[in-house]
């Protein structure tokens with residue numbers, strides 16, 4: 140197929156995000172009116188601010204009762220009559236017999252949405268309006284932001300230019316488009332029901348986002364195709380930008396009587412599913428990346444929700460996380476596997492989609508499970524060994540060789556001497572994952588978010604932006620679309636408020652990696668060293684529990700204890716008791732002493748790896764211009780797998796406790812008093 144496409148379209152057409160013919164969103168310049176536009180935003184960073192005391196469901200219930208507001212308990216929301224519906228609309232609702240309980244209050248955050256007026260706001264906004272503290276402007280203030288004029292115009296312009304596939308004047312072009320998107324078995328009728336169009340100038344499908352009630356168009360998603368090696372990959376562009384694109388594609392086709400729905404991660408899959416099963420189906424706006432709570436009210440009506448997100452382990456993990464938000468008791472999951480590809484592929488392979496749906500497994504597990512309930516999950520891991528090892532770094536191949544990947548639910552402890560570049564390194568390590576779709580929350584207590592974002596943006600662009608300010612907007616736009624969030628804390632914080640913020644981020648933004656820089660900022664002002672050690676143990680325990688309970692990776696920066704200047708750091712050099720290294724799944728040490736052959740040279744030592752036991756060390760070279768660390772191409776010192784880090788590991792394995800430290804049977808170097816000595820003969824590369 141790729142050859143066919145190559146012949147039909149010049150390469151630059153197939154690579155819509157590159158070249159000078161594209162506008163800011165990757166749309167052809169002809170569709171982007173006027174000179175380059177700048178966006179002025181109040182908040183440049185997606186900073187996370189959480190009320191000091193997050194509200195609980197019990198408090199919401201008590202408040203509603205105390206104010207005489209009737210409510211119904213739903214799966215993820217409480218439903219109540221909306222104070223934001225005008226009296227005329229209320230009369231209409233009564234006449235039509237439609238329910239007046241159209242206000243949905245999120246049980247976890249208190250955030251509300253009025254389905255009738257589309258007013259939305261925080262729990263505090265709601266209280267203010269109930270108590271008449273809204274200064275008479277409540278509706279104007281609370282009504283959800285209309286799309287920016289600029290976006291509205293762009294949406295309208297594209298939508299008007301796009302045409303149904305069957306209206307394309309050249310049948311060959313229509314056929315090619317169908318082949319390109321795998322739509323040869325999807326009928327015109329299906330495309331018509333879902334109002335899918337085609338934009339010839341960008342060779343993209345256009346999926347509309349209609350306002351509830353179907354009166355207007357609120358946004359859209361363009362799906363193009365890009366060449367990648369011998370294959371192709373789909374490229375999505377949304378208007379508005381991904382963070383504000385909350386379209387549940389297929390919603391206008393859902394009747395309020397539908398009690399079941401199948402959720403997919405792509406519009407194309409929903410087309411295939413609907414056509415071959417006739418079941419109600421919706422696709423999530425950003426696939427497996429997130430399920431924004433703003434969408435939960437639209438899913439409240441369903442008694443049963445089946446997730447069929449894709450054919451890989453990542454889709455399976457995302458489905459399990461999303462099911463938690465929707466109440467796992469009503470959710471079932473289609474397990475990825477050879478015989479269960481994603482819906483569009485299943486349709487194209489002539490499989491029976493209804494039969495696959497019947498194999499969906501309940502998402503809900505009791506606290507005690509039998510192997511029978513786990514066997515499918517174990518099979519999933521065994522048949523996707525590479526994916527089970529986690530997301531691989533693109534900039535740090537040696538880290539992949541040792542740790543194999545970045546996995547959900549783990550705790551990584553990272554240490555290194557003062558001023559050695561811990562923040563700089565961990566910033567790039569997290570950015571690398573974030574650019575691959577790992578939703579990341581940063582807690583930077585020492586340096587300001589602006590400074591941190593500046594470092595990250597430089598690393599992202601891999602260039603010194605100070606000298607190329609004309610490129611700033613372009614890079615900043617791309618950076619802004621990363622699933623990256625920052626806590627607004629600075630200086631000393633209580634562990635409780637930090638954990639609450641993390642919990643909020645997991646729920647609202649599906650964050651699956653939290654970086655805490657650094658733990659010392661949660662330890663209060665205890666003077667006595669015994670108090671400090673106890674405080675640290677408590678905090679490490681809290682992060683450990685958080686990581687496990689939320690399937691979220693936590694990377695914790697901890698300062699080392701004061702050591703002699705000429706000593707290498709070891710696992711035991713981490714400040715405090717042995718708790719941090721015992722609880723951690725991975726221990727990383729940034730070493731900057733000995734064998735320093737040039738300025739900026741550092742070594743990264745993996746001294747604990749619970750996943751498969753491989754530990755070792757590799758060099759990092761600092762590039763002062765781009766603030767990046769990279770493996771020097773012709774370095775003599777190469778990755779070395781080492782047996783032990785002189786202490787804790789040996790103790791632990793002899794105690795026979797859980798943990799895969801040092802269990803790997805690969806040929807290790809014998810215990811080396813100086814692990815950094817270059818030894819190319821034993822290089823693993």
Ligand SMILES: Nc1ncnc2c1ncn2[C@@H]1O[C@H](COP(=O)(O)OP(=O)(O)OP(=O)(O)O)[C@@H](O)[C@H]1O
Nearest residue numbers: 556557558559560561562563564738739740741761
């Ligand atoms: N390998 C390196 N060589 C030279 N300079 C570096 C290197 N790594 C980082 N730097 C620079 O050193 C400064 C301090 O780096 P950074 O804040 O990352 O260190 P840190 O270990 O986190 O410090 P702290 O111990 O105070 O938390 C920054 O200006 C950074 O650009």
